[in-house]
Amino acid sequence: MTGASVDGVLFDIDDTLVDTRAAFAVAIGQVLRTYVPGADEATVARALAAWRADAGGHYRAYTRGETTYRAQRMTRANELHAAFGGPVLDDDAYDVWDEVFEAGFVGAWTAHPDAHDALRRVIGAGLVVGSLTNAATDYQTSKLVRAGLDQHLEVLVGVDTLGIGKPDPRVFVEACRRLGTDPARTAYVGDELDVDARAAAAAGLVGVWVDRPGPRRVPVTDADVAAARAAGVHVVTSLDELPEVLGLPG
Incomplete structure (x- = not known):
């Protein structure tokens, strides 16, 4: 146990860590x-x-x-x-x-400006990290390498791992198994409210939605956000807010 609210963090890649x-x-x-x-x-x-x-x-x-x-x-x-x-x-x-x-x-693959520091802070606090993505493992690994993020984490589960992807709860459970953490003590951080944060919460993880400024991929209503919060989802606008959400030391 680290003193944080979780022992591990799983990250989405596209538009969470990489500016896709x-x-x-x-x-x-x-x-x-x-x-x-x-x-x-x-x-x-x-x-x-x-x-x-x-x-x-x-x-x-x-x-x-x-x-x-x-x-x-x-x-x-x-x-x-x-x-x-x-x-x-x-x-x-x-x-x-x-x-x-x-x-x-x-x-054009580049990391979001807040990605490196957020990963360093999470790892520095003693949490284990990995990624769960809805793209193929090798393709996403190449993306992490080009964005300079592979030094921090690896792809644990891609859509090719089980032949299915998010929001299926099985992929979240499998990613936690590979990470070595209990789902209840694992955060999942992603930019999609439905297939990332809400699906993670439904699978028993701590869902964190990164609602970055700019046009969303699909419309999200205030009612959607309220329902997600009621389901335990944390909402942030930047990965800079992640340490506080996870209860990490300043």
Whole structure:
């Protein structure tokens, strides 16, 4: 026991530790400049919002094990083109599209400014840390390395570990098992209110929602936030607030 309210912390990666929203902006910008001549910044912004929202729920279908990563990504790429004027992508054309997208996306992976210090403070207080992510383990490990965060933590559970992802409670329990902590003494920190914080709390962990300033991926109402707080979820706007939430020394 550390004296803190928990013994371990599991972190989401995208838009919690790594500024994935900004990286998506670069990737979508490159895609539109390549496939939709004349697309202006306002168009890019609308396309970015549509990509992040994923109104068809294709990525979540992937995390439920209902489709492959390639299939969901290709479907989303074609939906994006249909909405913003790009050509239909067959298998070969999609391969080229994906190279354009990934070049921009990977090249823009950077840590949020508050990530390194938050991890150092949590580890310095004697807590164990790891990550639970809804992307593939190797891909996310590469992301942590490029963002310089691999020195602090490793990916314990990815969507490929059990073939499913958040919000399924089994992935939270498995991540705690690998971390070596009791779920009740483990915090999960993520940027999505539903699949991260609320799902963690439902699985018996301490849910922490990082509600960073800026456009949310999907709408969240005041009633949603109130219900989450009532369920025991902690709400912060920066990882700088995490030590206080966890009861760590100043």
